[in-house]
Amino acid sequence: MKLSKRLAAIKQFVLKDSILADIGCDHAYLPCACVLDGTCVRAYACDINEGPLQRAMATIKETDTLDRVFPLLCAGLSDCPEEVDCVIISGMGYETIKMILENDFERLPQFKRLILQSNSDVDLLRQWLSDHSFAIVDEDLVHEGHYYQIVVAEPFGGRKLSDDEILFGPLMPQKELFQEYWEYRRHKLSLILDQLAEDHDKYAELTELFQRIDKQLKTSS
Ligand SMILES: C[S@@+](CC[C@H](N)C(=O)[O-])C[C@H]1O[C@@H](n2cnc3c(N)ncnc32)[C@H](O)[C@@H]1O
Structure with missing residues (x-):
């Protein structure tokens, strides 16, 4: 399955053999791609709106992944199944991502990894992660019409980031497009x-x- 540059960059961080939830999945390209190549055992394609979920269903049918990708109409992480251990929240603004994280804050330690791609204020997202002791374990930067920054966070072992790490990203200076x-x-x-x-x-x-x-x-x- 051919993914856009941005989605392919997000996908590289999905944990092998994980059970994925893509929150705000729209077309569900990522969950389908992740089960098709065996990165994920199962995936939940979650969206708050009916229209995107119908698009997700169409992709699931087209890719013949009905037995492994499950569409869920839900707000944020609220109905995300207990078995999920890897989460993607991408293609939204910082305020929406923050709201999704804060609305189910007590559930966040359940996830081994959160792959976050905010379309705005990535520095504020890093600040939030640093303030809440999340570790930023990887990052990436891709260009596809716009520049997109991807931040990979894990719920334990974080340290306070410096002001420059908040703005530029602790791991970004090593990346090709930095x-x-x-x-x-x-x-x-x-x-x-x-x-x-x-x-x-x-x-x-x-x-x-x-x-x-x-x-x-x-x-x-
Ligand atoms: C611009 S699309 C991004 C789609 C995909 N994640 C990507 O990166 O290309 C944003 C999607 O998030 C959904 N969404 C917005 N707020 C949400 C929330 N609180 N919970 C679940 N889905 C949400 C919207 O319905 C929309 O389908």
Whole structure:
């Protein structure tokens, strides 16, 4: 099954022989791909909306995985079966991901791994994980129209991340697209700063961010 670059990058982190829940699965491409190549024993394709779940059902039928991929109409992790040990939450904004994690916070230690891909505020997501003692065990960065950051977290053994690790990612500097991505962000920021009056509310904050990115790029080049 051919996955997009972003979904393939997410899939590489799914634990072998795990029982997966893809929360907000939409087409259920990931759960189907994971059972088809034997990465997962079983998978739950979960979504809060009927439309996406119907799309999930169509993929499950097309891929002949009805015996191993189970569609579930549910909000977040609330009805996620006890046997699930690996969770994907991807393609949503940080606030939605945070809400899903916080609504079932007491269940999170049940999962060996959470694979998170937020479309916004990835630094806030890392801050949340650090504040709640999750370990970031891997990360990746892919480009497919936009840049997407993937954060792989496990519920135990986390340490407090530094401010730079929160912003750039503790493991991101080793990744292939790291330099390219932050050069792109620095460039975008320089265009914004060029247009902003020095007494604007955001000027000092964005200048500080620009300087941090500039320093990081000089260190890692
Ligand atoms: C943009 S799609 C992302 C689909 C897929 N995860 C991906 O990465 O391509 C977001 C999906 O999340 C679902 N969703 C949003 N909030 C949710 C929640 N609280 N619980 C479960 N699903 C949710 C939406 O219905 C939608 O199908």
